[in-house]
Amino acid sequence: MNREEKKRATRQKIIDCALELFAENGYEATTVHQITERAGVAKGTFFNYFENKEEVLCDLQLFIATEEISKLQYKQGPIIPLMRELLMEMLRHLPFNRSLILASFQCTLSNKKLLESATVKFEEFKQVLIPVIAAAQARGEISSVMPAEMIADLAVQNYQGALIYWGMGLGEDKLSNQVTLSFELFFKGLAP
Amino acid sequence: MNREEKKRATRQKIIDCALELFAENGYEATTVHQITERAGVAKGTFFNYFENKEEVLCDLQLFIATEEISKLQYKQGPIIPLMRELLMEMLRHLPFNRSLILASFQCTLSNKKLLESATVKFEEFKQVLIPVIAAAQARGEISSVMPAEMIADLAVQNYQGALIYWGMGLGEDKLSNQVTLSFELFFKGLAP
Amino acid sequence: MNREEKKRATRQKIIDCALELFAENGYEATTVHQITERAGVAKGTFFNYFENKEEVLCDLQLFIATEEISKLQYKQGPIIPLMRELLMEMLRHLPFNRSLILASFQCTLSNKKLLESATVKFEEFKQVLIPVIAAAQARGEISSVMPAEMIADLAVQNYQGALIYWGMGLGEDKLSNQVTLSFELFFKGLAP
């Protein structure tokens, strides 16, 4: 392992331990000392990699895999399998651990910047969905009773709701089942 | 205003200012000093009313009006109007303010006791819903493809999801619209 | 019980509870609130009787019954029975409780005024003893190897030592036995 790799490894170790601890105790209650201790580095090392404690948050994976979403707009075909595929893809980027999901949420809510950024991402998600939904409506695949924008809103809400609900320890055993189920019902409701 | 009333007023003032500040800055970032300053009392006064900072949280209204829910089990009639009525009743106990809703969530997530209590409440909500849903299925009002428990799970998730989504500043202008919309789609999906 | 008596009773109740608590937790660790709570009065009442917390200390019985001591100088006869009588008399004014004795000491040491006053009292005790001892030496009752002042010093030290030692839970079961024993040996050492 050369110097560059070692640095990346240290950085990642810190991030991983940080999220672990955030999941256990919450963002505010977690101290830099705890993080470095678990990561096996000195306290000062933390500040060689991050300007301040808040900055680790920005490196945490959020619930929204922006890249996956943006790919959606170039895809074609019936909306339902498309959405299923997208959801599965997004879930692949999430931790398969309830408290980690919840911790991500807690961090997001406890930090103005992060909350803002999450809101923006949701909004982007929605903007990508709208034309896809509108097209599906035009093709008669789903009901046109509601405007596409409203449906997009409900879809995003549905996605987020499933995540938090599951993160709280409720619902199906596997997150993917919880999300799948939610969207099954969702699309049934949208049947034309 | 006599002594007893004054006491109650002081206590309420502290609670109100606390929630306000939690909504602005989050629970952890809010200091007791800020709370008392805004409430116009001395710092020590806070601790005459609450054993510690954490305890104010317990006086905060959560998203679940347990009493309203438990009434549900004694009611009769078609499930959809019943649920609509329940939802409206529950919303009446919530603050009509996005950041207050979000702050409630943040507080819940930042405090183990509160999180536990919220989870329990959701579970109770679910348990009340299950027989109501099962009965509606028996009467053929809603689809029996999914077991009642699963539907109950999705209903609670839907409720919570709408609240958070709206709390983040997304969706409809009015919370009640957001919730109504969500459940409209939800019940459409459940059509037999 | 008339008004005046009631006042005295309240005052005494406060003093008693205070010493009790001092014995349990020490002077500094005892709060006025604890005292008034145990005494069954309101916090404010404490300050109707004492200017401040420190002042209760002054009302506490110390280890030295000054009055008894001063009587000594007018008494006559062989020194050993005289001293025995004095000691027994002094013990009668002490609490028969190890932790109360120890608490008295702790209070004395934790308060400059009280320490000063205790030192003065010991000095007075010594001054009363000196002529008595000198007279006994002149009568040949006790050894003249040591000057009277030195003997007086050792006597007072002996008295205090027995009290503290017993207060710590060590030595004889009964305080009077511990003191008697100490002085028995003391006087044996002083045999001419």
Add this chain to the structure above:
Amino acid sequence: MNREEKKRATRQKIIDCALELFAENGYEATTVHQITERAGVAKGTFFNYFENKEEVLCDLQLFIATEEISKLQYKQGPIIPLMRELLMEMLRHLPFNRSLILASFQCTLSNKKLLESATVKFEEFKQVLIPVIAAAQARGEISSVMPAEMIADLAVQNYQGALIYWGMGLGEDKLSNQVTLSFELFFKGLAP
């Protein structure tokens, strides 16, 4: 001075200043701020070395040099010179300063753990003395009127009594004289 030495120096400086201040104002009345101010370090530094304020006490020298005492049991010869030697050895470990002695006592009394530990040490001291005294009685060096245990009790009491008495500013100028004098009389009383 390297890093490790500097650490030890800082720690010792804090301990020294703490005891100084305890001697001046007592344990409870001394604040961590005062200690660090006098030691010339920041307030936080105190807590890098001690978990809390109470912990400095544990580093304070008590009145009983346990090691010296335990050596006693392996020594032989007439008891009186043996005891003289032991006492002198023990005094060598004590501060030659009245208020420091008194402060040690006050700290001991103001802290349950410390009091317990001091009582245990006194008890140990006694247990070491008992066989030594019994042997001396068997050899006819000292009177057998009192049981060895009782004599041990009085010896320990005598030692402690001399310390406190001298600590209060009374008695001989030098502590060693006060202790020597006390034990001279003590052993005279024990003459067979």
Add this chain to the structure above:
DNA sequence: AATGAATGAGAGTTCATTCAT
């Protein structure tokens, strides 16, 4: 005389951050 809500200075303690080594 008794009450107890209000006060606020000040206590112990925490912890993100710095910087000399």
Add this chain to the structure above:
DNA sequence: CATGAATGAACTCTCATTCAT
């Protein structure tokens, strides 16, 4: 680049004391 001792602002919480009732 890693270290960890030092920092000090800021925190929660305590409590003797006051004073309107």
